[in-house]
Amino acid sequence: MKVCFKKGKQSALKSLCVLVALGGALASCGSGSKADEASQSQEELMRKAIELSVENVKNGGGPFGAVIVKDGKIVATGVNRVTANNDPTAHAEVSAIRAACEKLGTFDLSGYEIYTSCEPCPMCLGAIYWAHLDKVYYGNDKTDAKDIGFDDSFIYDELELPYDQRKLPSEVLLPDEAIRAFDLWRQKEDKVEY
Numbered sequence: 565m566k567v568c569f570k571k572g573k574q575s576a577l578k579s580l581c582v583l584v585a586l587g588g589a590l591a592s593c594g595s596g597s598k599a600d601e602a603s604q605s606q607e608e609l610m611r612k613a614i615e616l617s618v619e620n621v622k623n624g625g626g627p628f629g630a631v632i633v634k635d636g637k638i639v640a641t642g643v644n645r646v647t648a649n650n651d652p653t654a655h656a657e658v659s660a661i662r663a664a665c666e667k668l669g670t671f672d673l674s675g676y677e678i679y680t681s682c683e684p685c686p687m688c689l690g691a692i693y694w695a696h697l698d699k700v701y702y703g704n705d706k707t708d709a710k711d712i713g714f715d716d717s718f719i720y721d722e723l724e725l726p727y728d729q730r731k732l733p734s735e736v737l738l739p740d741e742a743i744r745a746f747d748l749w750r751q752k753e754d755k756v757e758y
């Protein structure tokens with residue numbers, strides 16, 4: 565779907581965007597509806613993430629928005645749909661990463677950057693590392709988020725603690741059986757590394 569943003573005839577572009585829409589990724593193509601879209605400044609890109617966060621509150625979602633960018637151009641967007649979709653992983657950054665990867669047909673977003681209306685939580689930060697995004701820009705920080713009831717500091721606190729002192733109990737079970745998949749992976753010659 566990269567072609568959505570390349571120079572091309574408007575009719576071809578429209579057809580492609582219709583295909584994207586049929587694939588359920590209309591939101592991620594929305595910003596690329598104009599051919600030869602100009603690069604935007606960092607402030608303009610952050611304003612887009614903020615605009616998404618504000619609109620999302622009006623649309624029944626959480627106050628968070630994010631855009632994924634390459635060369636100053638938005639390739640995908642995401643908003644928080646946790647309660648709207650009953651999906652605790654549907655944070656803005658994770659949603660934007662999913663949309664970008666689906667659209668670009670890759671699991672590796674090296675060379676791309678993310679602009680998010682709020683400092684990423686530990687889950688999103690982990691997803692950003694796994695996606696290999698080059699840089700994070702954020703507007704609100706985690707203290708601002710805590711002030712309105714979105715406190716993720718307990719997760720950071722938990723990670724600092726020994727396993728037996730965490731609120732979330734965890735227990736090792738059947739490690740000798742679980743290791744079989746790892747042995748298979750080690751031996752697999754055509755694996756796709758990430």
Ligand SMILES: [Zn+2]
Binds near residue numbers: 684
């Ligand atoms: Zn998050």
